Amino acid sequence: MRPFYAALKYAVMTAIAVVSIVPIVWMIAGSLRPYQELFKYATSLNVRLFVPVEPTLANYREVIWDDRNPFLRYIGNTLIVAVSVTALVLVVNSMAAFAFAKLRFKGKPIVFALFMSAMIIPAEVTLVPNYLLMHDFGWLNSYTALIVPSALSVFGIFLLRQFFAEIPGEILEAARIDGASVTRVFASIVLPAAVPAMITLGLMTFLGNWDSYLWPLIVLNDDKKQMIQVAIASFSSLEGTDWSKILAASTISTAPILALFLFLQRYYIQGITMSGVKG
Amino acid sequence: MEQTQLSRAAATELPRGKGMGAALRREQAAAWWFVLPALAVLLVFVFYPMIQAFVISFQNDSLLGGSRSFVGLDNYKNLLRDAQFLGSLKHSFHFAIVVIPVQSAIALGLALLIQKQARLTGLFRTAYFIPVVVSTAVAATVFKLIYNKEFGILNNALKALHLPTTNFLSNPDTAMYGIILLGIWKGAGFFMIIFLAGLNNIPQDLYEASRVDGANRIQQFFRITLPLLNRTTAFVVIITTIDAIKLSGLVFVLTNGGPNGSTETVVYFIWKTSFQQMQMGYGTAAAFILFAIVLVISLVQMKLFNREADY
Structure with a gap:
């Protein structure tokens, strides 16, 4: 048997x-x-x-050279936004996570709770006020609207804080006594020790932004600036669409993230595993 | 909390004196600078909009720069009588009620299949996970073609098995199942990984001890695996529920709410009302109802799972 x-x-x-x-x-x-x-x-x-x-390869040729549906440009746009957000998320959230894990300051538990409470607020609830805010800032139809509000990752702070906490406090204290500034301790001891966690967060942020749909749909109205997901979606909802061209565009947009995932799979899966720990 | 104590312990070991007070002050100041960027984004783009949303939901806010007037609870009262809104709630719940048990069971099944290290398990894990990485718009576009009545692979497979073919997406009774199928295809791999982590935390000697006592595989699953997986299952169910109720991306691309509005979900309704019909106050009130529903369901689920854990 x-x-x-x-x-x-x-x-x-x-x-x-x-x-x-x-x-x-x-x-x-x-x-x-x-x-x-x-x-x-x-x-x-x-x-x-x-x-x-x-x-x-005609589909690819047309998708790349066709001026009416410049998919390559949409992919470029998405790349710019996703890379900017990823860089910003890594800087902003690793700084905050470091403060929560290793620095002493008054009100730390309250501030940390404030961050964690943001996890229960769905982004869908604040769509309208955030849209109005982008309007007031004059950010509508610009990438700033996609990049700056995405700089915060509460999950990232949570993930990195756990990682930073495992770095022995004595090493940091020793460096401080030797006269290193807090910024120096952060940049030359803490960050290098947390490279795997940074890759995890970077990868998850990048993939998340490659996939973003609703927010770009709302804040961008210039077609030339559009993100690849919105472009694929709008072309696939047209009647009499040339499907093989859309499949070519989909393949081009999937190839980079698939390659990225296959190479860095380990980090991505570790990130998900750690997100399960908080449950 | 652990870390706080840890750094406090480190602090007490250091020599106390005038120098220490200055160092602590410097550390405090530095800490605030480190938290500041994240805190600024949190306050400006999460908390302030949340308060704004609450205010807007009581207003008759039609267009940018247009007139705003306070309408009290009118938006909420009207929503509770709005057939479209109630319909969208029903559709979201329909999706959630099918996806939560089915997807969680599949995810757990996949995790069990690949848990034991054997030849090719790594390859299978990667294969099961690939749908998670594929972006929503691409997945939905491809599935739209797969569902196609005349040309789609799905109906070919059904025909080959001598089952009746169907055009999932253009029939209001079945369109939601087309979305559900895609949702599960795309979501199961993610939760498989979480279950896998949970399974690997169960001590192996429990299984060996029970085998000595004569327990079979099925008894082991119900007496050891499931009870010890309770925390993981709770996490999976709560996250799946929240995601399912907030479903929107797949709908936008696959059906655009159709046919006949039969796949309009709550978030789709919020988007349509706020940004197509420009009734921002009304749409935001709907968003607040969504928030309340998500919050209540999560709290109830946490309570339920905690009680089970005590038992």
Whole structure:
């Protein structure tokens, strides 16, 4: 019976893996075929469903060079915003986490509780006032509106604080007695020791921003400035859309994050695991 | 809290005196500078808007720079009689009630499948996790094509199995299930990782001891795994609930609320009311009701899981 169960287990695991991956494989295959072919071989299950008959890069060429739907530009826009937010999140939240983990100041428990209480406020509730705030600041239709309000990551403070707490206090005290300033202790002892946690937070922030949809949809109205997700969504809701082009754009926008994930998987999974600890 | 005590302990070890007081003052000042940027963002973009939202929800706020007038509880009263709003609540709850148990069970199942280190488990884990990384708009676009009645893979598979084919998304009765299926496809891998962490925290000798006592796999699962996984399960269920009730991204791309408004969720309603119809006061009142619902459900769930833990 044992080998039977083992085989059954592997069969189930493989079936689920196929379900997880087939949509992605189909997307990539579809991006490599002419529009007429996309649905031609789709009336029955066969190899042709996944292997292009007349492979072509025309979709990619059009997506990259077409002025009317410049997907490459949207990807560039998204890259600028996601990288800026990630850098800002790392700086702002590691500083706060350091103060909470290693520095003494009056009212620390209250301030920390204030930060943690923000976790229960869904961003959806403050959409309208934040939109009005962007209007008052004159940030509407600019990337500032996407970047600055995203600088805070309560989860990031929580994650990094746990990490910083494990750095022995004696090392920091010794450096302080030797005359190092607090900033110096932070930059040359604490931060280098927390590189894995910083990668985790950076990766999660980057992927989260690559995926952001609702907020860009609300604050950006210049099409040329739009983020890739909003662009893909709006093109896929048009009637008579050229689907193979959209699949090409989707593939281009998925490739970098997939590569990033595959290389840095360990850090990402560690981050999720640590987020489960707080429960 | 631990850290506070730790640094206090460190402080008492240091020589006390005039120098120490100055150092402590400098440390305090530095600490505030370190917290300041995050605190500024928290106050300006979270707490201030939250207070504003509360105020706006009592106003008849139609357009930017337009007239604002205080209307008391009118927005809330009207919402509770608004068929569209109540419908959107119903749709969000429909999504949540199916997704919470099904997705959590699948996530736990996946975690159990890949828990034991064996050949290829790493590869399977990566495969199960890939849908989480794929962005919402891309996933929804691809699924839109997969659901297509004539050409989609889903109906091909159904046909091959001699099951009736259906056009999920254009039928108001089934469109929500199209979203649910996509939601689970995209979400299960994330919670699999959390369950995996929980499973790895269960001491292995408990299983060995119970095997000596003659317990079988199924008894082990219900007597050891599930009870000891309680905290993890609580976390997964609470987070899934909050995310499910706030569902919006998939809806925007997959169905745009249609057909016939049958997949309009609360957040979709808030967006439509506030930014399409420009009834910002009304939309914000709806957002506050959403906030209250999320808060109450989370608190009730925490209570329930805590009581189980005591038992």
